[in-house]
Amino acid sequence: MEILEMQSICKEFPGARVLNNVNLSVRKNEIHALLGENGAGKSTLMKILTGIYTMNSGSIKYQGQQVNISGPKHAEELGIVMIHQEFNLIPQLSIAENIFLGNEKEFTTLGKINWRALTSASLQYLNQVGLKVHPKTQVADLSVGEKQLTEIAKALSKQAKLLIMDEPTAALTETEKEKLFSIMQSLVNQGVSIIYISHRMEELFQICHRVTVLRDGEYVATQDIPNTTIDKLVALMVGREVSERFPKSTTTPGDLLLQIENFSNHRLNNINLQMKAGEVVGIGGLMGAGRTELARAIFGLDRVSGNLKLHSKDGTSFSGTFSHPQDAIRHGLAMVSEDRKDQGLVLPFSVKENLALPTLNSRSKFGVIKHKAENEMADHYINLLRIKTQNREQKVISLSGGNQQKVVFGKWLETHPSLLILDEPTRGVDVGAKVEIYELINSLTAQGLGIILISSDLQELMGMSDRIYVMYEGRITGHFSRNEVTEEAFMGCATGGVQ
Structure with missing residues (x-):
């Protein structure tokens, strides 16, 4: 009944x-x-x-x-x-x-x-x-x-x-x-x-x-x-067959891009990891393990002791820790946060305005925005990322979750980063948009971009990462290559066992 x-x-x-x-x-x-x-x-x-x-x-x-x-x-x-x-x-x-x-x-x-x-x-x-x-x-x-x-x-x-x-x-x-x-x-x-x-x-x-x-x-x-x-x-x-849910492409990693040594604060305990250009490095663990806290520390949102070495694709290097996200952005970092509505978007703003936010200075002179350049930039990312919107002036609050996430991607891609941190990038995103995001990840790594992928979806981590670090209570308890990780081994490390 x-x-x-x-x-x-x-x-x-x-x-x-x-x-x-x-x-x-x-x-x-x-x-x-x-x-x-x-x-x-x-x-x-x-x-x-x-x-x-x-x-x-x-x-x-x-x-x-x-x-x-x-x-x-x-x-x-x-x-x-x-x-x-x-x-x-x-x-x-x-x-x-x-x-x-x-x-x-x-x-x-x-x-x-x-x-x-x-x-x-x-x-x-x-x-x-x-x-x-x-x-x-x-x-x-x-x-x-x-x-x-x-x-x-x-x-x-x-x-x-x-x-x-x-x-x-x-x-x-x-x-x-x-x-x-x-x-x-x-x-x-x-x-x-x-x-x-x-x-x-x-x-x-x-x-x-x-x-x-x-x-x-x-x-x-x-x-x-x-x-x-x-x-x-x-x-x-x-409305069509999707041949592969995790279309991971094979890439040859380049030179060392990022090295983190002894990162520690009130939520992190002596974190050490590294990644090369063109790699997708997954960060996994159960809720509260410290994954987002690690991302925030790397991006300069939270204070941390230890050292970060970064070798950007423009040939510049950095050693130390970032005291503010603006410092991280200047050195080629970008971060798609886990909560797009509170931390990634200004909801009453248009698609164009959200896409433009991190890079306003590059399209302004004496404090006046070059609207033609801004319109061209917005149209570029709407087409590139296939953002479903009536036009560039539509309020981002009225878009679906997947299209809002694409706007967040677009605004950070316009900063031309060397390293992109993705914290739960497909949360609340439908299967079709997920595949589009995975294909975008592939195209970015093919260009030499390094990606840190944080996800609570183990299948996503295993399907899209070249290597995976597992966290438990603020420390690294496991490190696996794509070919050797198993669900059993991952969960063992995620619950306190050490690999």
Whole structure:
């Protein structure tokens, strides 16, 4: 029996139809995957279901009744709750306050909140998701993975009957992911249905029952998970066969590009590594291992002791540590951070303005920007990276996740770096855009660029790296070549064993 039937859903924005006769049917006690490339219409469809958008035409039947969802609060009252891909948390509030934000009434007497009761109640949901952090901790102090777990706890507190999960495992370790899957199965056993959106195809075969595929705003197919394959789903998503998920090219490394000696701070412990021009060096480990902290230290965002030696492609050399990212950029470093919306983009700015930000001085004279040169630069990267945008003036906030990530790539490529640090470059990016990013990595290494690839996706690390360093609690515990790394050996080092 269906808990949800969305029929012939259409949605138009000025100048564009983003959904055209889309269907989605979810059964009771089912985990139903919703697949599609970025821009396929998944988010728009879910925003209609949760009352954020109003559909132009179509119908929604929920629990056997026709419904007209008037807004997000109405959707929650119906038991439809969504965990968004981008965090919907207030950084200045505590974990407990975020979990019950908007639902404090049950802890309120005569206008006064019983904070002890609210904090105590939040522990139930934190324990369910395995987040071992005090509920009074401010959200601003949490890691990306801890924020994701807080979002899940917040959703569980609302007693959902239909739970929508958009990329919930993107920032989770394997242990946390398995815990989440256990929670999901428990919820299904209790009568909850789940719509599961993820670009990590392997997950669908672990946890989902059926899958619906959208492409370019239209319904393509619904299939039972046991009767399909990753290759079939990818073909349905992109409209063509994708021959290889990790199209790693073979390159011959050049001269020594980077050498790090004894990097240490409050999160790093005596880190030593090196890389050559044209190499992809992977940095792996579980959440909290120190991968992002290492990237920040290299790029001059965090103070660190030790020494960094850099030999840029323009023939210049550097020895020491960078005290500021501007110093790193001047010496040929660039960094795509793990959180593109908070750290990589200025969301109200246009595509062109974001692409131009790091290199404004190169296209200005006496403080006046040369707009023709800026337009040419923006058009170059829009075409090179195949950024799907109406034009260079479109606000970057309105782009899909994959296209936002391409804008971040473009702005750093314009600095003409010798070394590019990629921290979770394909997080929240669809399979088609992932392949495009991998092909871009190949073209950059073919030009002699060195790339540090930080990823929580082990298959991505193994598929795209020439060598992999494994971290655990701020130190290097393993170092593997592409040919010798195995999942077992990697996980052994990632959990504290030493190679």
